[in-house]
């Protein structure tokens with residue numbers, strides 16, 4: 001998995017950055033260079049999905065790709081060879097890449113999971129009459145949250161477990177069997193402790209970092225499911241609430257955003273800022289990714305949002321041209337990109353209705 | 354009184370009766386005596402102050418060097434419903450620390466690391482409370498001759514004085530007579546009531562095997578475990594080795610669940626692995642000494658030392674995790690040539706060498722010359738001095754001792770050369786002492802006399818009669834060992850839908866799951 005993520009990233013960087021930029025992206029380095037790269041090259045999804053990976057391990061993976069002739073060097077920049085591109089496109093995991101939403105879910109994914117798994121463990125133990133159990137999380141922030149949540153929830157633990165089960169099941173059924181296995185195997189319940197990440201990786205004979213990014217994929221998909229899938233998930237949503245925050249904007253995009261908030265339209269902004277229309281469009285995309293309350297409907301009608309969204313889902317592709325054609329060229333690139341942005345930024349359900 | 358104590362034990366902790374030593378210590382504590390209690394690991398020393406905490410008015414202050422242990426205890430107490438417990442240490446968030454400071458009077462049981470007591474504000478807060486008992490856990494840390502000397506512990510007598518001499522309870526699992534004397538001297542409590550209980554456990558059998566190579570050690574372990582599939586801990590001195598051995602043993606023992614544990618793992622994984630082992634989901638854990646503090650698993654049948662720890666005291670503690678339930682258990686030590694190199698290297702990395710001492714003194718001197726007396730934040734300091742925290746702790750203690758430093762400030766300029774010379778000499782002595790400790794254990798392993806007698810001789814006059822086998826020197830053979838086993842089962846087929854139903858208490862988990 002991580003190898004195709006590296007390939008995909010390098011192909012999008014178009015030899016304009018060295019592979020170190022990919023490393024910084026994957027480990028989630030919070031520098032403006034890395035954040036800008038993420039936005040400009042449409043790599044925000046991969047931000048921070050391999051935290052803790054050491055540079056040496058990363059370099060080895062790159063070298064490995066070079067020795068397989070998937071990557072080659074031009075000067076100090078690596079590029080993806082034709083062989084590499086076809087490996088990437090035909091990889092069984094290629095379709096999953098678009099689910100990553102790293103910049104938005106950075107930190108949130110793990111905290112969400114800790115809350116959820118701690119609650120399931122707590123509820124299961126208390127329901128079974130076991131009040132003395134060692135919690136699976138000792139993160140102060142999570143424990144504090146749980147204390148509050150539990151106070152309100154303690155009289156309807158079974159009901160909440162039932163609801164969570166009902167909301168999780170359709171999601172897990174959508175996943176490949178192995179991914180659902182992994183998710184469930186890590187959960188702890190009454191008198192049962194889940195498997196650790198290291199154990200799971202060993203069980204599936206996976207490289208440590210392949211597993212790391214796969215695990216993040218599952219969590220990101222779950223958050224995507226909670227936040228913008230049409231299936232109602234009111235109970236799961238209580239576990240992610242407050243965690244998914246605004247993303248940084250580049251300075252230039254922020255200026256555009258200020259003008260938008262003053263009521264200017266794209267044309268006016270181009271004049272005021274002496275920018276090309278395409279640049280301001282890029283800013284719009286960046287803002288749409290970053291802000292959950294982006295007024296999408298000012299640019300795309302609710303019906304169009306639904307139609308474009310369905311098409312993206314159906315094609316499992318981020319190729320604009322392909323999507324545009326599939327929609328009979330009825331929508332502009334900007335419109336499709338905006339829907340994609342809002343869609344992938346994890347817009348809250350119901351906003352577009 | 355006696356009856357009431359029993360009732361209180363049952364009421365607050367759910368235990369039916371006291372274990373050896375507990376009642377005697379608690380009775381003395383409740384009478385306001387200063388007490389020294391030496392009880393083996395796992396014998397229940399915590400009850401000796403946790404029960405008084407429930408019975409006495411005022412708060413009980415517990416000094417403990419083991420932050421992880423402290424947190425475990427706080428967690429356990431919180432899990433059993435005690436809200437009036439707080440542990441002060443570097444892991445506590447600033448917010449929580451401030452809240453706790455404000456409400457300090459609300460707590461019955463206050464754990465603090467010795468470092469916390471360096472903070473004048475904290476001590477002042479404490480002195481405004483009524484501290485009814487001052488507990489020094491792991492009290493051997495106070496002695497230069499203890500195996501885990503902590504300079505911070507040496508200042509405890511000042512704190513005791515500031516708190517107007519509450520009764521003192523010092524507890525340790527391992528202390529030679531020499532260390533016992535030192536504890537009472539360092540706390541300035543010459544007349545402590547002493548409750549010393551022997552550390553040897555009659556249900557543990559000792560064996561030492563000499564092998565040529567590490568891979569022979571692995572082979573030996575897998576043969577033992579094939580014949581005796583029992584809950585097992587295997588100690589290593591390096592993280593890498595725990596991972597490597599776990600992988601090899603998993604392959605060699607397909608019917609057993611093997612995992613590794615060390616301090617470098619992700620926190621959530623650490624909790625899962627530790628609890629799986631506690632919960633009998635794992636059979637074998639390959640670990641460093643980071644595992645096991647506060648571990649209270651009853652049915653560990655076998656403790657293997659792939660590498661020896663750097664001193665006898667740690668070895669006794671680690672072996673003491675076996676057979677808490679009193680059933681037959683074995684300690685197996687695996688030796689190979691050059692096994693002493695690693696601990697030697699470790700010791701040399703713990704104490705500052707001449708060069709390093711000179712470098713630090715130069716740094717301090719140059720600061721004073723520039724008129725800067727305050728030292729930077731510890732992280733920055735360590736970074737710029739290129740020195741480990743352990744080494745710095747040692748040096749700071751000695752600087753303070755020589756009156757050179759007070760609370761992160763260099764007091765004034767000094768006869769640097771003399772001090773450098775003195776500290777270098779102390780460091781060299783400590784190194785020599787620690788290396789001698791390593792040799793002690795190796796020497797023990799090579800003795801031809803009874804292992805049990807030789808191991809406990811420095812700590813006590815006699816050893817108990819073993820209830821199963823004694824040791825290989827007294828004729829024990831693994832082939833004769835018949836331990837009670839309760840191996841975990843490996844599940845063959847896995848169905849996440851079934852598993853999820855079970856975890857989330859969804860009706861009858863055996864029922865057919867509808868597809869869809």
Ligand SMILES: Nc1ncnc2c1ncn2[C@@H]1O[C@H](COP(=O)(O)OP(=O)(O)O)[C@@H](O)[C@H]1O
Pocket residue numbers: 368369370371372375392393394395396397398399400647649
């Ligand atoms: N009187 C008792 N009866 C049964 N179990 C006890 C008793 N006292 C303590 N324990 C248990 O023994 C275990 C070890 O106690 P702990 O205080 O951590 O030991 P130590 O500090 O001496 O190593 C704990 O699980 C505790 O609940």
Ligand SMILES: [Mg+2]
Pocket residue numbers: 398399490
């Ligand atoms: Mg203890």
Ligand SMILES: [Zn+2]
Pocket residue numbers: 803804805806823824825826827
């Ligand atoms: Zn013997």
